[in-house]
Amino acid sequence: MTPILPLIAAASLITGLAGAAPAASARVLPPAGSGLPATPFSPPAALVPVAGAGVLQPVASVPAGVVQHVAALTEAEQRRVLAYWTPRRMARALPGGLLGSVARLGGLGSGDLPLRIAAARPPHTRPPGHTRPPAPSRPAAPPRERPAGQGRSTTGGASTAPVAARPAARTPGVSTSGARWAAGGAVTRTTGRVFLTMRGVDYVCSAGAVRSRTMDVVVTAGHCVKDGRGPWAENWTFVPGYEAGERPFGVFTARRTLVPEPWSAKGDDSHDIGMVAVNPVDGRHLGHVVGGQEIAFDAPRGERAFGFGFPADPPYDGEHLIYCSGATHADPHGQTRDQGMRCDLTAGSSGGPWLSSFDPATGQGVVTSVSSFKYSDDPRTMYGPYFGDQARRLFEAAQRA
Structure with a gap:
């Protein structure tokens, strides 16, 4: 595959860093009820030790x-994660970061991030984020990237280019490449917003709550949960309704995180999807607190969508909900099964939900889908994975996690 940079934002970088055709109509899961299901879930298949807990957990x-x-199953682990994310740590989330390659490529200088570049490999054996030779019948594909940030101060949380560069939208546009919601x-x-730690570095992503039987499921990008074939994220938290540093609905810690096997095994960008089962806050499930969007699989391709997220790379600052909207189209380079949409959202927007059949009034x-990557020669087009059978199985597993 071609070189990639994650569309996420990193913190404290200056200290040194050691298919099948789609069905004609969508299969939409029915909305969850007002409470938990009356019947219990299937018994757990195994028990595993939880670090620091000294007990086995199902x-x-x-x-x-x-x-x-x-992730954080016990109350002690949840308290530790919540204590880790101080306001200062959250505010210092800055654009940039190469999840799988920062440590290998060494420290960063002047805010610039190198691309992952390696020799071409056969299509089915290439590691994530590496060059793939294009098919003879197609034009050569440019590098894909999740844009790295530049021009941000590493000593504070504010951007040197404020979000005011993009005026707020009073009436949602049918088509826009980026505007304040x-x-x-x-x-x-x-x-x-999602806050996480990968390889000892703090990052931010975006995510969305979806309706589920447990009322605890969050959907995001796979690279916001696991670094492809690399490690899992730590200190994973979701802040629904984030706005200018405010956390009006609380902070939800992850109890279990899940990704498709193609993402975990080889960083397949067609499966850059992550789902997270979060812990209740003060006895209240996420769905009780904020509700959730419906989720669909095998939806018709080419439909209009609204993409949402918290981009942190200029001209945005990660403090406000930004959206883009328009028609979707296939990957013109044929390197993924993803769909693209005209969208200027930048680093920090990874994992933000794409909503079809969206009603701006409600x-x-x-x-x-969710925001995943961009090609380096076309920074105005965002790509997101198609939610097919693999995503459906992931969601079913997340409802049992």
């Missing part, structure tokens, strides 16, 4: 093709 069985990681509605509650829609 791990729900997962279907083939899904990889699961135990000012219409309110459910999307302002269900979309939020802020409700159907999640059919």
Whole structure:
């Protein structure tokens, strides 16, 4: 595959860093009820030790093709994660970072990040983020990237180029490549920022709450949960309704994180999807607090979508909900099964939900993808993975996690 940079934002970098054709109509899961299901879930398949807890905790069985990681199950672990994310740490989340390659490429200088570059490999054996020779019948594909940030101060949380460079949208546009969301509605509650640590470095992403049987499921990008074939994220938290540093609905820690096996095994960008089962806060499930968007699989391709997230690379500062909207199209380079959309969102927006059948008046829609990557020669087009059978199995597993 071609060189990639993650569309995420990193913190404290200056200290040194050691298919099948789609069905004609979508299969939409029905909305969850007002409470937990009356019948219990299937018994767990195994018990695993939890670090620092000294006890065995149940791990729900997962279907083939899904990889699961135990996060903060105990109250002690949850308190530790919440204590880690001080306001200062959150405010210092800066654009930049190469999840899998920062440590290998060494420290960063002047805010610039190198691309992952390696010799071409056969299509089915290439590691994530490496060059792939294009098919003879197609034009050569430019590098893909999740843009690295530049021009941001490493000593504070504010951008040197404020979000005011893009005026707020009073009336949501049918087509826009990037504007401040000012219409309110459910999307302002269900979309939020993600804070995580990977290889000892702090990052930010975006994510969205979706309706589920457990009322605890969050959907984001795979690289916001696991570094491809590398490590899992630590200190993973979701802040729904984030706005200018405010956390109006609390902070939800992850109890289990899940990704598709193709992402975990080889960083396949067609499967850059992550789902997270979060812990309740003060006895209240995420769905009780903010609700959730519906989620669909095998939806018709080429539909219009609204993409949301918290881009932190200039001209944005990561403090406000930004959106883009327009028609989707296939990857013109044929390197993924993803769909593209005209979208100027930058680093920090990774994992933000794409909503089809979206109603701007209510802020409700159907999640059919998440923001994943851009090609380096076309920074105005965002690509997101197509939610097919693999994503459906991932979601079913997340509901049992």
